[in-house]
Amino acid sequence: MTDERRCLIIDEQPAIRVGVRGMLADGYEVEEAADGRDALELITALGDFDVAIVDLPAANGHADALVGLQAIRALRKARPRLGIVAHGARPVRFVASDAIDAGATAFVAKSSAQAALRRAVDSACDAETFVDPAARRKNGTKSLTKRQREILQLYANGLSTEDAAQHLSLSTETIRTHTKAVLARLGARDRTHAVALGMRAGFIQ
Numbered sequence: 001m002t003d004e005r006r007c008l009i010i011d012e013q014p015a016i017r018v019g020v021r022g023m024l025a026d027g028y029e030v031e032e033a034a035d036g037r038d039a040l041e042l043i044t045a046l047g048d049f050d051v052a053i054v055d056l057p058a059a060n061g062h063a064d065a066l067v068g069l070q071a072i073r074a075l076r077k078a079r080p081r082l083g084i085v086a087h088g089a090r091p092v093r094f095v096a097s098d099a100i101d102a103g104a105t106a107f108v109a110k111s112s113a114q115a116a117l118r119r120a121v122d123s124a125c126d127a128e129t130f131v132d133p134a135a136r137r138k139n140g141t142k143s144l145t146k147r148q149r150e151i152l153q154l155y156a157n158g159l160s161t162e163d164a165a166q167h168l169s170l171s172t173e174t175i176r177t178h179t180k181a182v183l184a185r186l187g188a189r190d191r192t193h194a195v196a197l198g199m200r201a202g203f204i205q
Helices: 016-022 035-044 068-078 095-104 114-125 146-156 161-168 171-187 193-201
Strands: 005-010 028-033 051-058 083-088 106-109
Touching: 005 016, 005 035, 016 028, 016 114, 028 035, 028 051, 035 068, 035 106, 051 068, 051 114, 068 083, 068 095, 083 095, 083 114, 095 106, 095 146, 106 114, 146 161, 146 171, 161 171, 171 193
Parallel strands: 005 028, 005 051, 051 083, 083 106
Antiparallel strands: none
């Protein structure tokens, strides 16, 4: 039997899994999984883990893969006591907030120092919430609500106001009201400028 804590790394990229494994090798028994489904199978086969590190991909490259926030929700439902670290590409506040809302115990960005990842894992293991300090720092861009980000993403995808209203089952007037709020929050001249600013700030893809 080992006295080491057990960590499950969930990431589609083998190189990242190997790198994270190396960072934690001195204190954790580590297993790897490509997505949430593989992770749940490992938990069933090998028994419970103390903590899982879940990648937050910018986009789901495989429609049938259980990744990101969906993987976090599935793991939280299956193992309520599991510590979960959301591993995001960048230290963006709304990404951290969405991950915690989905059931993550901690959030850390891949661009942060190794010490931040280790602290996030240790905190999650002890059932303590941790948010990457880089994601908590204020910047000059005001945050957007979840609905505002959703609408801005639809604009980035090429939808019109009418299309966005139909897609979200909202009135065009409601979409226009949200759009005006987005322009004001971002200090944008128009929708195109708002999309550019939103991408730069990491609010949309």
